[in-house]
Amino acid sequence: LTIVPLFHCNGWNHTWMMPSLGGTVICCRDITAAAIYNAIADEGVTHFGGAPIVLNLLVNAKDTERRDFDHTVEVFTAGAPPAPATLAAIGDLGFNVQQVYGLTETYGHVTECLWNEEWDALSADEQAVIKARQGVAFPQMEDITVMSDDMQQVPMDGATQGEIVIRGNSVMKGYLKNPKATAKAFKGGYFHSEDIAIQHPDGSIQIADRAKDIIISGGENISSVEVEGALMGHPDVMLCAVVAMPDDKWGEVPCAFVELKDGRDGDEAALIAFTRERLAGFKCPKKVVFGELPKTSTGKIQKFELRKSFK
Structure with a gap:
């Protein structure tokens, strides 16, 4: 199932590889949970690749959008580090997700999170943390x-x-x-x-x-990915992005932009308190802004657009 645009390395690699394997390429123009579930159930899709936002769509799909299917779907995800909470949730829905990593400059994926059988004995949450790694190098x-x-x-x-x-x-x-x-x-x-x-x-x-997304607060480096991972564990959060916000005292502090699940109300204090239970105090967001997040055609959140709100 082709979800990312064909002009991306992912789209090209998967497309020309499938005929050599005697496979079928199904193009998905409407990137919605219903369209993806329908393709899996009706067309027998066995593989697809997509950004973590696609995984979120599937995890948070309404009952009316879901379809039953009788096989495991193998999934590559890349473009942004997926939250362990998302990886833990999607496994129960019939998807086996593998994190890969690459850039246009490397002609697509060059690492993958190869699974070690020793990890089978770990809890689902511990396995999800490992699956969020970008992994080891491809043979070439x-x-x-x-x-x-x-x-x-x-x-x-x-x-x-x-x-x-x-x-x-x-x-x-x-x-x-x-x-x-x-x-x-x-x-x-x-x-x-x-x-x-x-x-x-x-x-x-x-x-x-x-490198450009690291937040330096009072001389301490804060990973926006770590803060985002904590926020994604909250049941009300659909998507989030954390960027540096100017601060007179600390230079920069974390500011979280949060897209809520349907029907949920935003509570800034509750979300900040939630992160305090999981992170050091200086890493927690000092402000939370609720609303739809700007995204590219492949589902990547455009953090540069969020930073403009501070100018």
Whole structure:
């Protein structure tokens, strides 16, 4: 089932691969929960890829939009780190989700969260946290790892942050007619993703944030992804995005933009209190704004539009 636009790497890769496998490509023009459930039930869809917003659509679908189906649907998700709460919920609906990671500059996905059978014994919530990792490199890649600013491998301790850097034969040669940007992107012989991540002892990578989305509050770095993950665990939250809001005392503080589920009323104090039970106090949002979030055609939330509200 093709959900993302065909002009994206995801759309191209899946489309030309299916004929070689003797498969069928079904194009979904109407990206709604009902359309996706109908395609699975009526057309026998076995695989699709989509951003985490698509997973949210399926998890929060109304009973009238859902359809029963008799097989497990394999799902790739990418474009933004999915919330563990979403991954935990969708597994019970018949979907097996695998997180992948890549960029247009790497011709699509270059890592995947390969499952380890040892994790089968963990609780559903613990499994969901692991599934939110971006994982390990595809076989065709020379190297994908996390390095410090001085191009040193960060400790694989699941805590030390660095930048994801990539080498492999699917990485672009450079930006068209822009040698300055190309030189910056390939400093030290690796392509620099500008994604901030940690690396676990088994080598798997987990994004902490985009470099531009890190919130620096009173000298402390706050991952917007971590705060968003906490908010997504609240039963009233459909989608959320956290960005830096200027603050006279701390320089920047987290501000949460929240899209609520149908029929739910926004309670700023309750949401902030909810995050305080799960995060250090300085990481919690200092303000919550309710409303529909701006999105791209693939469902990515446009944080730059949210930042404009502070100008």
